[in-house]
Amino acid sequence: MTRQLVVTVPAVDAELASDALWGLGVVAVEERVDVDGETELWTSLGDEATAADVRLPQPWPWRFVEVDDAVAETWRQFAQPVWVEADLVVCPAWVPFDEPAGVVVLRIEPGATFGMGDHPTTMLSMRALRRLVHMGCTVLDVGCGSGVLAIGACVFGAQGAVGIDIAPAAVPVTTANALANGVASRVGVSTTDLADLDGTYDLVVANILAPALIALSADLLRVLAPGGSLVISGILAEAHAHVLSALAPLRVVATDELDGWVAVTLR
Ligand SMILES: C[S@@+](CC[C@H](N)C(=O)[O-])C[C@H]1O[C@@H](n2cnc3c(N)ncnc32)[C@H](O)[C@@H]1O
Missing domain, CATH: 3.30.70.120 (Alpha-Beta Plaits)
Structure with missing residues (x-):
């Protein structure tokens, strides 16, 4: 049951x-x-x-x-591969999929977590990450769920990614997905509170709803390396100015929208 x-x-x-x-x-x-x-x-x-x-x-x-x-x-019977970009697919791990040449395929088993790549906020965050990841950079994924963004970042070339989530299920699920996608040695995951996390990261992504982003804002600023980029999503196109205010003095460098949701890149 x-x-x-x-x-x-x-x-x-x-x-x-x-x-x-x-x-x-x-x-x-x-x-x-x-x-x-x-x-x-x-x-x-x-x-x-x-x-x-x-x-x-x-x-x-x-x-x-x-x-x-x-x-x-x-x-699960109805789950389908999701084309995040013309050459990037997030595929449910149990769905057969012939990988076309030149297409990056992430295989994700969500278990009891969020992160199949099909939600607009995941797609937007993934696209922003792909633009921003540079070889050797470090990534923090706040609210990693299935680990799809942290794993994607490593596949795109990040040196390593740390995922944190308040949901305990995220730990075994992200660990297994990192292994399945060949990046296990570069992905760490835990239920550590953001407030307790040390160090700074070149790229921080947080696909969480607005109230949580606001509650976490001081720590999001603290863990972002000087000159680094913060990608936030989980926010609505029509109502996110209050989240941006909480993240001052960071400034918006890109806003991407899909189906009423946005991902905002700040620096
Ligand atoms: C919308 S899901 C995003 C999952 C995945 N990163 C993606 O983009 O598909 C939001 C995740 O944030 C987690 N979460 C919510 N509040 C959090 C907090 N304060 N700290 C860490 N994780 C949190 C939830 O448990 C959930 O897994």
Whole structure:
């Protein structure tokens, strides 16, 4: 059996609630309409999830439901390779895919973490990273989930990448994905709080929702090496000025948008 989280929201709040769940690191969110016409969002925070893990921005009713493993895994049948760029694919590890010549393919098994490459914020962050990574640079991935960005950075040429996440599942999942993609010796991952992390990094990426980015802003500034770049995503095109203010004196050097989401590069 697998523990599912079901959040019930008025239809008008479905998108906001889905975004909040993505920010908690879920892999997939399924929308169902219940008998009262309200929207149920079905997802998973992992089998060990407790009430403390259900951090929602509004007091929507929620419940845990134990469901059959086969039902919980249905989404896997429909997972597809994601073309992040014309020559860059993130492929679910269990999906057969003939690698075309000249195309970089990252194989990702998400387990109970976020990071299949299919969410706009992951795609935007990955594209920004690919532009910014230079040979030998060091990368910090705050909220690494499946490790997809940290692993991508190493495949693009980074000397090494450190991933951190508050979700314990991110550690074994990122470790296994780094191994599967041939960069295990260059990817480190832990549940260390950003506040407790020492050192600085040439490139810092944080694909987390706005409130978390603001809460982490002082430490994001602290861990960024002088002259380094910070890529933030998980923020909406129409509402992210408050996040940029929290990251002053860094200045925006690029803003990339997809489906209402943005990734902003600051330096
Ligand atoms: C949207 S997912 C991003 C996953 C992956 N980096 C990607 O781009 O696909 C956000 C991740 O941030 C993690 N997270 C949320 N708040 C965090 C915090 N304060 N510190 C570290 N990780 C956090 C979540 O557990 C989740 O795995």
